[in-house]
Amino acid sequence: MSNRLVFDLMIAERSLRRCIDARSGDTGIGAAGAGVLFHLAQHDNALVGDVSAAMCASPSGMSGLVSRLERAGFLAKTPDAGDARAVRLSLTPAGREAVGTAKSVVRELNAAMSEGFTEAELTVIDRWLGHITHRLT
Template identity: 55%
Template sequence: MVFELMAAERSVHRWIAARADGSGLGAAGAGVLFYLEGNDHALVGQVTAALQARPAGMSGLLNRLAAAGLISKTRAPDDARAVRLSLTPEGREAAASARSVLAELNEHLADGFTPSELDTISRWLAHTASTLGSGD
């Protein structure tokens, strides 16, 4: 099951990347944009924790998203070491586009499964994430 889960994850990432319209916005980048839609001015650490990412990897991803004009980074006024992140108008458009792509993906993945089966799959994935946590 673990091997199949890992293979499925790689397939999902490749599917998303193939539909990124040359933007380079992959699954992780879309995750950042989705998080910032509901958490404007979030701290870098908050985004990192929400995506269960490693700080070093997140730093590079955030730099790429900022260079692409999808997010802005500002120093927190109360702590010069802290950086807050916000979506730019272009980032909001990219998030909407990514949502459309993911809606199509969800349709493909759900095809042939009953709502009950999908509920079981969803419960298993949530259970796996909560049981294993950050993996540290």
């Protein structure tokens, strides 16, 4: 067993991000942007803070990403009706279309990454990744 789990996981994550970024073509969405769009597809009109928490992102990092996605026409920002300081995010029609494209890219990547592994092995990998996420946050 490798004693380099942290390093290997970081390298794998960077490789996956580069692959997603390369497949995003001229959309400029990238891995982080796709995550935001996926979240909004399930939680439309979400507060920016809730999206940040779901993505484990810093407020400053999320601010820049949201601005880029808004400029690209993938999401819209609106003030929260109950709190003028809060901002809500919703997908635009272009954002919904981008979610569909990103889902097909993710399906292809999931198939490529799981090739050669049994369902039992993938279940253990999924459990391990969930363990890391919940244990270290």
